[in-house]
Amino acid sequence: MFNKKSIIELKKDLNNECFSRKTCSFYKYIKIENRKALRNILYKHLSELKVFGRIYLAKEGINAQISIPEHNIDEFEKFISNFDFFEDVKFKYAIKDGHSFIKLKILLKDEIVAYKLSDKEFDMNRVGKHLKPIDFHHSIQESNSVVVDIRNYYESEVGKFRNAIVPDAHFSQELLPKVDNMLQKHKDKKIHLYCTGGIRCEKASSYLIKKGYKSVYQLDGGIIQYAHDIKESKIESLFIGKNFVFDDRLGERVTEDIISRCHQCDQSSDNHKNCHNDSCHILFIQCDKCAKKFENCCSYDCKSFKNLEFEKRKILIKDVNKKVTSAKLSTKFRPKLYKLFNYWK
Ligand SMILES: [Zn+2]
Numbered sequence: 151m152f153n154k155k156s157i158i159e160l161k162k163d164l165n166n167e168c169f170s171r172k173t174c175s176f177y178k179y180i181k182i183e184n185r186k187a188l189r190n191i192l193y194k195h196l197s198e199l200k201v202f203g204r205i206y207l208a209k210e211g212i213n214a215q216i217s218i219p220e221h222n223i224d225e226f227e228k229f230i231s232n233f234d235f236f237e238d239v240k241f242k243y244a245i246k247d248g249h250s251f252i253k254l255k256i257l258l259k260d261e262i263v264a265y266k267l268s269d270k271e272f273d274m275n276r277v278g279k280h281l282k283p284i285d286f287h288h289s290i291q292e293s294n295s296v297v298v299d300i301r302n303y304y305e306s307e308v309g310k311f312r313n314a315i316v317p318d319a320h321f322s323q324e325l326l327p328k329v330d331n332m333l334q335k336h337k338d339k340k341i342h343l344y345c346t347g348g349i350r351c352e353k354a355s356s357y358l359i360k361k362g363y364k365s366v367y368q369l370d371g372g373i374i375q376y377a378h379d380i381k382e383s384k385i386e387s388l389f390i391g392k393n394f395v396f397d398d399r400l401g402e403r404v405t406e407d408i409i410s411r412c413h414q415c416d417q418s419s420d421n422h423k424n425c426h427n428d429s430c431h432i433l434f435i436q437c438d439k440c441a442k443k444f445e446n447c448c449s450y451d452c453k454s455f456k457n458l459e460f461e462k463r464k465i466l467i468k469d470v471n472k473k474v475t476s477a478k479l480s481t482k483f484r485p486k487l488y489k490l491f492n493y494w495k
């Protein structure tokens with residue numbers, strides 16, 4: 151039932167497609183019973199519609215980042231909305247069309263946002279007040295307002311709202327306690343939260359309300375919707391730089407501002423990249439010059455490793471001491487990469 155083709159074959163298939171695709175995301179917090187059965191139904195139908203991407207199903211809801219052939223969009227929306235519990239789901243489409251995924255994955259998860267909160271710490275019946283992007287835009291400029299980035303550090307590094315409070319968090323589970331700490335002196339102010347598409351704010355706002363914050367607002371539809379609405383209304387964006395996205399594109403430009411630096415040479419750059427040494431694959435920021443110099447790798451070690459013959463790489467990969475990989479730092483860890491710049495030397 152699941153796709154067994156190699157990545158190279160899948161990429162080739164994608165490039166040979168003679169239709170265009172749209173990148174779409176949607177989510178909903180809703181109690182889902184019998185997730186396995188739902189996964190099978192979704193997998194079967196969405197495969198038929200040639201939908202790619204990843205979908206998380208948790209007891210608390212659904213979260214999807216996918217790409218859909220343009221001619222199948224109507225049928226796709228109808229199919230999803232036909233489930234009672236997904237009836238009012240809002241589909242969001244990215245500004246730029248993209249070849250952003252190469253296959254379909256549907257995974258069962260504990261939470262759709264991995265804050266690792268216990269049930270006592272939030273109540274999804276009480277969430278922050280939704281503000282439409284233009285209302286959010288005006289509201290954050292009022293004197294009694296603070297605006298908080300509810301994303302991880304590597305996301306806000308390349309793009310954020312001007313004057314936003316940016317928590318220094320690498321993992322989702324450390325984010326909310328940090329936000330609570332940073333907001334202690336602003337407890338009586340109007341707290342405005344934003345994230346990529348709105349899903350994280352929904353739960354984060356519920357957490358803050360439970361912590362005793364009185365006026366909590368959230369950006370409806372996230373940065374994706376804000377970027378869209380600002381462009382339509384021809385208002386100057388208060389979000390500067392790039393909106394980091396979790397697909398092959400790694401970012402959508404919102405304004406021309408470049409607010410981050412290359413992790414290798416410290417020149418202005420906001421190009422996120424995964425190291426081209428496949429056994430490293432670490433996420434970092436690299437300018438075009440360094441991309442050339444390091445052949446898209448995060449270090450000279452990764453570059454030389456990448457260029458070894460396959461057989462030699464195979465032997466080295468098994469040798470833990472010689473292994474050139476971010477796995478030494480745990481593969482799931484996305485560290486503050488500039489701190490690691492000297493790691494391999
Ligand atoms: Zn550089």
Ligand SMILES: [Zn+2]
Nearest residue numbers: 425430448452
């Ligand atoms: Zn590397």
